[in-house]
Amino acid sequence: MRTVDISAAETTGDRRQLINVAYRLLGSVTEAEDAVQDAYARYYGLPRSRREAIRSPTAWLTTVTGRICLDLLGSARARRERYVGAWLPEPLPARAEWSQAGGADPATSGDPADQIVLDESVTTAFLVVLESMTPAERVAFVLHDVFRYPFADIAGVLGRSPAACKQLAASARRRVSASGTPASTADQADVVRRVKEAWEKKDIAALVRALDPAAVMTADGGGMVGTVLRPVEGAARIAQYMVAIADKAAGLELLERSVNGAPGLVARRAGVVVTVASLEVVDGSVTRIWVVRNPEKLRPWARAGNEFT
Template sequence: MSEIDVLAARFEEHRVRLTAVAHRLLGSRAEAEDAVQEAWLRVSRAGGAEVENFGGWLTTVVARVALNQLRARTNRREELLDDAPPARLQAVTDPAEEAVLADSVGLALLVVLDTLAPAERLAFVLHDLFDVPFDEIAPIVDRSPAAARQLASRARRRVRGAELPDATERRREVVAAFLDASRSGDFTALLAVLAPDVVVRADAVAVRMGAEAEVRGATRVAEAYAGRARAARLVLVDGVPGAVWSLRGTPQVVFAFTVEDGVVAAIDLLADPETLAGLDLQPLPQR
């Protein structure tokens, strides 16, 4: 196997987490996937054989790409909007498209994050949602660790308490419906809660545990999960409704859901211990 093939294989082991980071930073799965691909192009040119903390380095690369996109987005708004009302996260002009985007990220969080300066947003998302230390965030935003901490603190004060209960409840109902249908083996109910092009992706550890690396399409996902998920429980995953399967009280696999337009658009299966250690899991009442 060539050096580039080895590098590509190592990169793929981290793709799910990198996409999650970029998605939270940019608010769009499509933009997140583009950012991760751009990060791969940079990594493939630079090489990474000598990097000790490969996962941390990749997170830094993706964060820098996302920060550049956020700054470019802000600059475009300043040039084009002048005295117009503040734009949403992506300056979406189609109300239907904006509604889908807002539902996938969390309406209130989407709006509040969009009011933050790019550096504030990056510091908050990386530290509070992905547990990246401030001494690693600092060079990305060209600040000292203390200044990076202040950026996150300012962002946290504006975000705290902003999530709309109705938006979270809608997402919770969709995730709960998926789990109920999966446990009961109700194939029709599963199809009803899945987007036609739904995708389930598993990280490398989940694959070693027996999950398929990727399953696409509502029919295939429903077939794969009918009668399953009996031990999965509703939780908040970094403040977003999701599910977790635990063994003797220790999380083994987290199901991170992307909900769009009232149905499940994607599920990321996260089983890497390092990834799980960085997630904030809060139990939700079971119905």
């Protein structure tokens, strides 16, 4: 990837916005950063006369970033077929935890993870639903429903008519609606706490009570660390698996932390974050657990993780 010298004063706002768009489209901080960097490289690679003729550099950069992400999404399925086990989005810590850990101001930080706004459009549950969409649906939905770009502009990204883009967004919206309504943050935090306490006590019965009977746990180790390669289904099997892990994981510390803006769990050993878990709570029970253990996806937690208390 070519590095571009970009004026911070000129592009801080634009870059932050583009990183936020790209992360929601790709589910990967690293890929989002690369996509945005590529867009800037293309912009500054234009002859000066062509750059000066662009009426809105922000709109131009957004369009190009969207096209780059669309291309990446198109090839993602093939790449993920070679991925060892399940692929999950990269989890992000809360910005407050960055601040408490002495992290840089998000407005000036060079770390793209610091610049991502954590809201309902980046919860793990939402990102997983986005993964079920076609690349075109995902781009149309994210740009329109999340960032409020008009379909006329989205048409320039997708190379389709505004009417076709509107249909794509509507189809994606139906997928989101079908995924159900998650619990409030307070209710989710209460259930997450019950799971943590039951896990620490190795209480299988309590874990089963906290889980929906048809709950599913999916883990992402990327072939770099040990974990289940296929989803574990059913409350009893998940509870038994969690207790078995607790028996083997001497010295593992479990913490309640915000994961992608929602209550979740973080496990660390010797001060190093080794696992980040997101939980989906519906009607007071955990319906889905997404566990990320791939060290490459835990890089945003490395700095903040050392300061967790």
